[in-house]
Amino acid sequence: MHSEQHQDVYESVTAILCDARGGVDNNVLPTNLLLADSPDELLALRAPDKNISIFSWAAPTELREAVASRMPADLITGRWRVPKHASETLLELVDDQVTRSIMAGLLPAIAAYSQLVHGTHLEVSLEHTREQPCPLFHVDRLSYRLLCTFRGPGTQWLDDRFVHRRFLGKGSNQRIVRYGANIYEVDRFDVCVLKGESVPGGYRRGIVHRSPPVSPCDGTRWYLRIDCP
Numbered sequence: 001m002h003s004e005q006h007q008d009v010y011e012s013v014t015a016i017l018c019d020a021r022g023g024v025d026n027n028v029l030p031t032n033l034l035l036a037d038s039p040d041e042l043l044a045l046r047a048p049d050k051n052i053s054i055f056s057w058a059a060p061t062e063l064r065e066a067v068a069s070r071m072p073a074d075l076i077t078g079r080w081r082v083p084k085h086a087s088e089t090l091l092e093l094v095d096d097q098v099t100r101s102i103m104a105g106l107l108p109a110i111a112a113y114s115q116l117v118h119g120t121h122l123e124v125s126l127e128h129t130r131e132q133p134c135p136l137f138h139v140d141r142l143s144y145r146l147l148c149t150f151r152g153p154g155t156q157w158l159d160d161r162f163v164h165r166r167f168l169g170k171g172s173n174q175r176i177v178r179y180g181a182n183i184y185e186v187d188r189f190d191v192c193v194l195k196g197e198s199v200p201g202g203y204r205r206g207i208v209h210r211s212p213p214v215s216p217c218d219g220t221r222w223y224l225r226i227d228c229p
C-alpha cells in the first residue's frame, strides 16, 4: 500500500491519499470496499453493505510505460456502444495497439461488469482531461459504473463511515466529508466499479466519490468509463 500525507487546501482538512490494496490490515479498510482478487469477484458488489469494488489488473510494465510516455494529444478518445455479451467487439473498433492491449486486458473485468448490469448494451468512453469535471463528492444516479484510469490520478472515494449524506448535493465538500477522513484514490490501471443509487435498495447507499484534481505535474488524466443505462 502506498500512501502520502496531503494537505488539501480546498477542503481545509488533512487528507491521506492512498490505494487500498495489498498488505493492508483488513480491519482498517472501509467496510464499504470490496477488494476483488479476480474479475469474477467484482460481482460480490451486489452485497448491500458494499458500494465500491476494486480489482488490480496486472497490466504489463511495457504497457504502463507506453501510456506514460505518450503525448497527451496521442491518447485515444472515443465513445462506443457495444452489446454487453459481445464486449470483445471493442477490440475491432480501436486501431491503436496500446489502446487495444488495454481493452484486451480489461475484457474479463468488463465481462464481470456485464453480469452485474441489466441493460443490453454497454456505453464505453475513453476520455482524457486536464479538468476536474466533478469536484464535489456525490453519488451517481445509475446502477453500476466501471472506471479505470491509465494516466494521472484515479477516482477519489470515501469510507461510508466518514460521510454526512445529508449534505450531498448542497455544494460543500467540507460538510460532506467528516473531519479527518481519508480520501481514497483508485490507483492507475486498477478497475473500480462504483455502485450508484439506482440499484434496488440503493437509496442513500451509493458510493460517495468525485473526480480527482489533476495537478500540472500529472498533465492529463486518461481513463475508461463504462455504463449500462
Ligand SMILES: [Fe+2]
Pocket (backbone or CB within 6 Å): 134, 138, 139, 140, 209, 210
Ligand atoms: Fe460520479
